[in-house]
Each structure stands twice: as structure tokens, then as C-alpha cells.
Amino acid sequence: MDADRECENLATLDTIIKETQKRCEAVMDTIESLANLSLSCKRTLTRLVQSELAFLSRLSSTTKSEPSVCLNIGHIESVVHILQQPNISGVSRVCKTIGLQNTTSKHAHVDIVCTFEGNPVWFIVSDRNPKYISWYGQQESPRNKGLRDRIQLLLEVAHNSVALKPFSIIFFFSNGLDRFTLDKFLTEFEPVDLKSKFSNFDFSFSKELEGEWIDILARSYQQALVLEIKVNCPQMDKNQLPFIKPSNTNLTGSFGDLISQITSSNNGNDGKTDVGIINFDTTALVATVSGISNGGTQKLLDTPDGELKARFKGNTEFVINQVLSEIENPIHVDILKAISGRKCVMCESVCAEFKELVLMCGGVNEKLRAEQLIKVVVVVPDCPSGRMMSLPTTRKLGLKNKIVFGTGDYWRAPTLTANMGFVRAVSQTGMSLFTFEHRPRALTGD
Known part of the structure; x- marks a missing residue:
């Protein structure tokens, strides 16, 4: 029975690996097609995809792996989805860390630094299952911060930035949030719902085959949440x-x-x-x-x-x-x-x-x-x-x-x-x- 279960797990794992490899290839092609993205930003995203492919290659050579593996391709897909939005321009950084000036002790990961509808913004992207997004985190584990602590850190870094200071921070949760976490977010930070300003929530990644683009992956972002927190920038009259x-x-x-x-x-x-x-x-x-x-x-x-x-x-x-x-x-x-x-x-x-x-x-x-x-x-x-x-x-x-x-x-x-x-x-x-x-x-x- 144990041997049968192991064979079944390996077959499932093999299917996951092959499907994820196709997703990686499709995203790679989409990244190359982004005309308004700088070479530096394309290289950063491409390296992330290549790292995912390398992980999958190592995983496929493992003889006793379980199918419940942690994959990052969904996060990269979500980032690329945002980069394709028509009201995004001036992208200067993707998937980089921004730290507080004059200190190395505090820094925050920002997925996209760009202009959104004329304002400089930071995008924070999450593709996690809502049940794994905790509001408070685990107090006994400093590394496992909750969403609330992450938001506070981002706001602190944003307020103390100069050249990179955003007008607002926009959070894109591609799979939404659970009711408790969303209520806490809305109550404590009073974000603005921006979902109506985003398009193409039924989304596909395509790959070029024999001179034609063929959809090989379809995703839906209908459950996505797009929430904006202003960063106390003065309003221009x-x-x-x-x-x-x-x-x-x-x-x-x-x-x-x-x-x-x-x-x-x-x-x-x-x-x-x-x-x-x-x-x-x-x-x-x-x-x-x-x-x-x-x-x-x-x-x-x-x-x-x-x-x-x-x-x-x-x-x-x-x-x-x-x-x-x-x-x-x-x-x-x-x-x-x-x-x-x-x-x-x-x-x-x-x-x-x-x-x-x-x-x-x-x-x-x-x-x-x-x-x-x-x-x-x-x-x-x-x-x-x-x-x-x-x-x-x-x-x-x-x-x-x-x-x-x-x-x-x-x-x-x-x-x-x-x-x-x-x-x-x-x-x-x-x-x-x-x-x-x-x-x-x-x-x-x-």
C-alpha cells in the first residue's frame, strides 16, 4: 500500500512539474513581449522564472518528493499581469528590496515601482491562498510576520524614502483575503478599493508557436482584491x-x-x-x-x-x-x-x-x-x-x-x-x- 501511494504521489508530482514548466515558459514569452519594460526589469523577472525552472528540475530528480510543493510561479504571473495594465507606466524596479535610509536593519520587499494614473506608486503582490495570510502572524517567530506588520513596515519605509517615495502603496491579492483579515485591513488602514480601475480579470498567458500566439494558460483574477493606502503626499490643487x-x-x-x-x-x-x-x-x-x-x-x-x-x-x-x-x-x-x-x-x-x-x-x-x-x-x-x-x-x-x-x-x-x-x-x-x-x-x- 505504501509503495502504491508513493507511486501515485510521484505521478501527481510529475504532472505538477510539467504544468508548472509550461507556465514558466509562457510567462517568459510574455515578459519578452512587454515593450515598455526596461531590459533591467526584464532580466530581473527572467532570473526569477529561471530560478523556478531550476527548482523544478531539481524536484523532478528527487525520488521521494510529495506533491505539496511550494511554487512561486503564481506570484510572477500576477506581477506580469499588473505590468500589462494600460494605466501602468514608468516601471523602474520589479521585485526589489527598498531599505530605510542610513540603516540596514529595516527594509521592505516591493514588487513593482512605477507610475499609476500619473502618481508614483509601489505595488505589493500576493498570490497566496487566503487561509495562509495571517493578520497578526506568529509572535514567537520574528521571521513569520503577519500582514499587519508588513503593511506598517512598508509605510515606514515609504514615509522615510525620498527619491522613491510613493504617492500610495497598492496591494494586489490575486486570490483575495479571508473575511477576518479583510475586515482588519479595512478598519485599521482604510484603503481605497481600486479593482474597478483594473482590466482583464480573465487572463491568459500565451506562447509563440510556429509564428502564431497560442493561449496555453488561462487564469482568472475575478477574486482579486486591489487595495490602495495613501502615503500622506500633499494634494496638488x-x-x-x-x-x-x-x-x-x-x-x-x-x-x-x-x-x-x-x-x-x-x-x-x-x-x-x-x-x-x-x-x-x-x-x-x-x-x-x-x-x-x-x-x-x-x-x-x-x-x-x-x-x-x-x-x-x-x-x-x-x-x-x-x-x-x-x-x-x-x-x-x-x-x-x-x-x-x-x-x-x-x-x-x-x-x-x-x-x-x-x-x-x-x-x-x-x-x-x-x-x-x-x-x-x-x-x-x-x-x-x-x-x-x-x-x-x-x-x-x-x-x-x-x-x-x-x-x-x-x-x-x-x-x-x-x-x-x-x-x-x-x-x-x-x-x-x-x-x-x-x-x-x-x-x-x-
Whole structure:
């Protein structure tokens, strides 16, 4: 009888191992398909999956293992599920430990550091069976802390962080919580239920086979709980931004559409209590008024090579590539999408730099467009966020850019930019940053 039971257990274990290996392979493929995830974050997740595969390999070589084994693939699946949500951006860290400054004694595991609906947040993910999630933990075992102690530690670390300080901590329990634990959570920490802001609770992981994606694993997160705890970040009164008087000029073309949209957005909040904002950096302003973006592509293509090289020097190829990009994808279309429903602002430093660039390099038409643009984009004081200014000033993290992007961060607004070098440098520090990328355009002297 014992031998029969052992054979049955081994057969069950073999089935578990094979199914879990398929799940690992599917998750690995999904990780690779996440276009907005940095290579560093992909490597971290991939290492976790590979560690799971290695564990399964060791397990399969064990002759007397029970089928009740502890697997981590469900946790990784849940993390990847969150990363696929459309309102997640600026992911800077996954599955990392964040410690208190000036001490090594306290640290907390955070599954995702990112931007959620414009705010910097931490995600804590649990795929455990609710019956194994204890509120109080075991007092006699310091290592086996309950959920309450974990939440308090996370809040302590969050409150004392600077560059990585989140607006809130979001807890994702993929299998929910039992009634007692949920009631305690709701009573002691008063979290906000965010489940309605998440999509695709019937979820599948896919694997590419012979050029086609085939679903090989389906999961349901219908029982999931998504709870948010705010971290005492000050609220920005976005409605205090000044209004802009509508422009009386009858501008035509896509630039005219942009000016009309900016004016409408800056004055059309209709009493809303939460007005979206978008922060223009200098590259975005230049791209908006550039001759390349405003009907000058054919003229530049018809210009003799010698004249182009005399005008643009070593940047000739750079400009021509922008011309070809504009013909294929007009940038005003992308900017219109980005600013839709948002007040458009720029900080004082950007305004001054933009005026100087246009004065030195802009042509007559570019200068006229710049004047119109400056009239309708709200100029706000330089007010970089504390977390941005806490980053060290280096060659890649220049003070000027910290002020520009930090002002957007202060208003919890995306910065519209082509300066992805700075964005990557910020991400490498572990700090999440809310940005919208646009393709660069140069002033042409038009």
C-alpha cells in the first residue's frame, strides 16, 4: 500500500512539474513581449522564472518528493499581469528590496515601482491562498510576520524614502483575503478599493508557436482584491493654474488645430475637481513650431545637398531623418493625442530656453509660431519635486533637466519629451517618472 501511494504521489508530482514548466515558459514569452519594460526589469523577472525552472528540475530528480510543493510561479504571473495594465507606466524596479535610509536593519520587499494614473506608486503582490495570510502572524517567530506588520513596515519605509517615495502603496491579492483579515485591513488602514480601475480579470498567458500566439494558460483574477493606502503626499490643487485668454488669430493647418486644442483644454475644465496636466519640455515646444512639422518637408527634400550641409553642418542626416519620419507620421497628430483633455504647462526655465533657441535658430515663420505657442501654454514657476531634487546631479542627471522634469513631477503630470536619455538615467536610479515620448524635430530656419 505504501509503495502504491508513493507511486501515485510521484505521478501527481510529475504532472505538477510539467504544468508548472509550461507556465514558466509562457510567462517568459510574455515578459519578452512587454515593450515598455526596461531590459533591467526584464532580466530581473527572467532570473526569477529561471530560478523556478531550476527548482523544478531539481524536484523532478528527487525520488521521494510529495506533491505539496511550494511554487512561486503564481506570484510572477500576477506581477506580469499588473505590468500589462494600460494605466501602468514608468516601471523602474520589479521585485526589489527598498531599505530605510542610513540603516540596514529595516527594509521592505516591493514588487513593482512605477507610475499609476500619473502618481508614483509601489505595488505589493500576493498570490497566496487566503487561509495562509495571517493578520497578526506568529509572535514567537520574528521571521513569520503577519500582514499587519508588513503593511506598517512598508509605510515606514515609504514615509522615510525620498527619491522613491510613493504617492500610495497598492496591494494586489490575486486570490483575495479571508473575511477576518479583510475586515482588519479595512478598519485599521482604510484603503481605497481600486479593482474597478483594473482590466482583464480573465487572463491568459500565451506562447509563440510556429509564428502564431497560442493561449496555453488561462487564469482568472475575478477574486482579486486591489487595495490602495495613501502615503500622506500633499494634494496638488490643479485648478489653481491660471486660465489663458483664447487666441484671436485664425490659424490654419495642424498647428492651428494644436493651438485651438491647447486653448480649449486650458480653459475648459468645466468645474472638474481633478484637471489633467501635461508638462512641455523644450524639445516638445521646438517640435511643435519646427518647419519640419509645419509643411516644410518637401521644401527640405528639394534643397540641394550642398545647401543642406552648409545650413545644418553635421546635423544634416539627423534633419533628413526627421523629415522622413514626419512624412510617415506627422508629429502634430501625436501631440494632439497626448494633450487631449489636459492643461498644457511649461516651467519658467523651459520658457526662457525656448525663447533663446528660437531667437538664435528659428526662421521667420518658426518665430511667429513660437509667439503663438507661448501665448497659450501656461507658464508655471520652477518647482521641482523633492524626490527629483534628491537625486545626485551628474552629467546624465543635469540640474536643468531635474528642474524641468521635477516640475512636471511636482504637479504629478507627464512631461512631453524627446529627451529619453534623461528618462533612462532617472529610471536607473530606481525612481519612476511619468513621461510621454515624442519624436524629435529640429528648428530649420524656416
